[in-house]
Amino acid sequence: GKTGLGLVADGMTELDGMVGQLLKKLDDLGIADNTIIVWTTDNGAEAFSWPDGGTTPFRGEKNTNWEGGYRVPCVMRWPGVIKPGTEINHVTSHEDFVPTLVAAAGDATVTEKLLTGYQAAGKTFKVHLDGYDQRDLLSGAGPGKRHEYFYWTDDGNLAGLRYERWKLVFMEQRAEGLDVWQDPLVTLRFPKLFDLRADPFERADREAGDYARWRVEHAFALLPAQAFVGKHLMTYREFPPRQKPGSFSLDQVLEKLHQPVSGSK
Incomplete structure (x- = not known):
């Protein structure tokens, strides 16, 4: 490969060149100063497939409940709004992109409109959007609006909650490597x-000798968590999940086989 460091490093080098081509094209078209650029990724590193996969300093990897499965890089360029060299260390989510970017395009109330029915592209969209308009955070005009983040798994289970500095783990993946795709997450009673x-x-929890005492002494952090989870779950009354999450489980395959087959002409 070009880098001598494996497939991922070569792929990143190729991507870097593609980004450069894109930025040059925006300059050539004369629209760079009126274009928002977002560079990010969909999940944490798939460390088990290294060196063909990525690596991460955070615990775990893709398809776990740990930070290594959820934390992703995000680089943005927004001329006139985000000052070059800005670093932001605040809780954010990809869910914030829709309200933020739609607000940048002229509609700062899309989240509220979606609750009652939003007209776009000849269709009506009625959904609960778990996102926040983060223009103030990006521009430096004010603090971020997101204080919580829910760690949903690909099976549709709530594995954890972060609010501010605290993270609560309700389900944990104890397996490592490829086994994270084989073994289920373990539900914790506490x-x-x-x-x-x-x-x-x-x-x-694995290396600190006094973690058990610290955990009990900081159990007060559970109380605000109940409010965040309760408020979030209330939204499912009016906006229940529209489809089941994908799964590799045999139970779901058998369920599909037992469903009636609709005829077609």
């Missing part, structure tokens, strides 16, 4: 607690 500002790599 949530694990992490202070992600002091322990961003979630090592305390």
Whole structure:
């Protein structure tokens, strides 16, 4: 390969060149100063497939409940709004892109409109959008609006919650490597607690000798978490899930086989 560091490094080098081509094209078209660019990825590194997959300093990887499965890079260029060199260390989510970018395009009330029915492209969209308009955060005009993040799994289970600096783990993946795709997450009777500002790599429960005492003494963090989860779950009354999540499980395959087959002409 070009880098001598494996498939991922070569792929990143190729991507870097593609980004350069895109930026040059925007300059050539004369629209660079009126274009928002977002560079990010969909999930954490798939570390088990290294060196063909990525790596991460955070615990876990893709398809786990740990930070290594959810934290992703995000680089943005927004001329006139985001100052070059800005670094933001605040809780955000990809769910914030829709309200933020639609607001940038002229409609700052899309989240509210979606609750009652939003007309676009000849269709009506009525959904609950778990996103926030983060223009103030990006521009430096004010704080971020998101204080919570829900760790949903690909099976549709709530594995954890982060609010501010605290992370509660309701389900944990104890397997490693390829086994994270084989073994189920374990539901905990008493949530694990992490202070992600002091322990961003979630090592305390495995390596700190006094974690058990610290965990009990900080059980007060569970109370605000109940309010965040309760408020979130209330939205499912009017906006229940529209489809089941994908699964590799045999139970779901058998369920599909037992469903009646509709005729077609």
